[in-house]
Amino acid sequence: MKKVEIHPDAVERVKKFTINDPQLGFGKYVAPIMIQALYDHGEWQRFDLLPYGPLQLDPCSKVLHYGQEIFEGMKVFRHPDDSIHMFRPEMNARRFNLSARRMAMPEIPEEDYLNACSTISAYCKHLIPKRLGESLYLRPFMIATEVGLGIKPSKQFLFIIVASPSGSYFAGDAVKVYIERDDIRCAPGGIGFAKTGGNYAASLNSYAKTIQLGCDQTMWLDSVEHKYIEEMSGMNFFAVIDNKVVTPTLTDTILDGVTRKSIIDIARAEKIEVEERKLSIDEVLKAVQEGRCTEAFVCGTAAVVAPIASFMDKDQTVYKLRDSQGKIGMQLREKLIAIQAGRFDAPQGWTYPV
Ligand code: COI
Numbered sequence: 636m637k638k639v640e641i642h643p644d645a646v647e648r649v650k651k652f653t654i655n656d657p658q659l660g661f662g663k664y665v666a667p668i669m670i671q672a673l674y675d676h677g678e679w680q681r682f683d684l685l686p687y688g689p690l691q692l693d694p695c696s697k698v699l700h701y702g703q704e705i706f707e708g709m710k711v712f713r714h715p716d717d718s719i720h721m722f723r724p725e726m727n728a729r730r731f732n733l734s735a736r737r738m739a740m741p742e743i744p745e746e747d748y749l750n751a752c753s754t755i756s757a758y759c760k761h762l763i764p765k766r767l768g769e770s771l772y773l774r775p776f777m778i779a780t781e782v783g784l785g786i787k788p789s790k791q792f793l794f795i796i797v798a799s800p801s802g803s804y805f806a807g808d809a810v811k812v813y814i815e816r817d818d819i820r821c822a823p824g825g826i827g828f829a830k831t832g833g834n835y836a837a838s839l840n841s842y843a844k845t846i847q848l849g850c851d852q853t854m855w856l857d858s859v860e861h862k863y864i865e866e867m868s869g870m871n872f873f874a875v876i877d878n879k880v881v882t883p884t885l886t887d888t889i890l891d892g893v894t895r896k897s898i899i900d901i902a903r904a905e906k907i908e909v910e911e912r913k914l915s916i917d918e919v920l921k922a923v924q925e926g927r928c929t930e931a932f933v934c935g936t937a938a939v940v941a942p943i944a945s946f947m948d949k950d951q952t953v954y955k956l957r958d959s960q961g962k963i964g965m966q967l968r969e970k971l972i973a974i975q976a977g978r979f980d981a982p983q984g985w986t987y988p989v
Contacts, residue, residue, distance in 0.1 A: 636746045639670065639682040639754045648686050649758050659769055659802035661937055666759045666798040670751045674741050674792040682751055684758065687797065693782045697789040703779035704832045705734040708936040710770040711756045713763045714977030719756060720986040722975050724749055726893045731775065734829040739788035740777055755796050756989045762800045768972050772801040804937040809944035809959045813850035814916055815841045816949040819858035827888035838868035850947055852933060862915045870935030871895040874919050875963050876928045879908045894934045901970050907963065920946060923954045930956055932964035940968035
């Protein structure tokens, strides 16, 4: 395993750093330290814990032109005995390497990835919130730094982790969803399953429309028939139809969410029936109108679980959910939060002590 070199000025800076804000929000604050590792000559060179600061990038770095970039989102929680634990970090390590392979980037050995995440978390221990539902959000990412305008995979990369003490992604109200019937986010054989900036960039134009129409999140449909639900711009989708929890089956156009998987596992352990299957938007809207789809929710690392209030279609027809506070979704959310915060026994391997 590669040792992380600790820079004393980083340690000094983080020790002095405090946040006094009852409204942490999401991604508003960032710890004054970061992990940085360089990849060159076919291998990872060194891992450093450095003061947080701007990067010096050559304007011809490949990431700036061709988007060769991947990232992850992970959380670290404080337990009642004051110990700190990452939530299912091996899943993020594996997904990071899956994204890396698709984007022609080097993998990071899982033990180096986990060690780097543990190291920054340990130095940020005093910044990990105590309030239930809050955490230290880690954002590991990798960018292509080779200089040159030729379109070919970079041979040099930078891996960085920044850490953000965070609360919930959504301000509190149930989410209003806008159904994107025209644009698509990704296509079969493309990069939809990879956590890479391009998938999020592809959602931004519709985000502007979504907000303008008074909604919060864009719902993406499949690119072939524009019919089957895939995911939201930054989170997965669930609906409760005929008392069953239904979520789209994973394909290569859907991100394999760690929270999605955890919610399925928790629901099954609670004896709630879960179906992973193709789910068309028209089936959901019909079930909403007939009162058979009582609730729906989104979930993701940042979002945790948030209930959906309504769907808005292209013609601006609004379909309101009967239970906009989502009884089943909230039951699953509470269980997940309790497990993450060490207030309920976690299934094997779900919490990873730092
Ligand atoms: C996450 O949930 O970690 C993401 O990367 C999605 C984004 C909405 C913050």
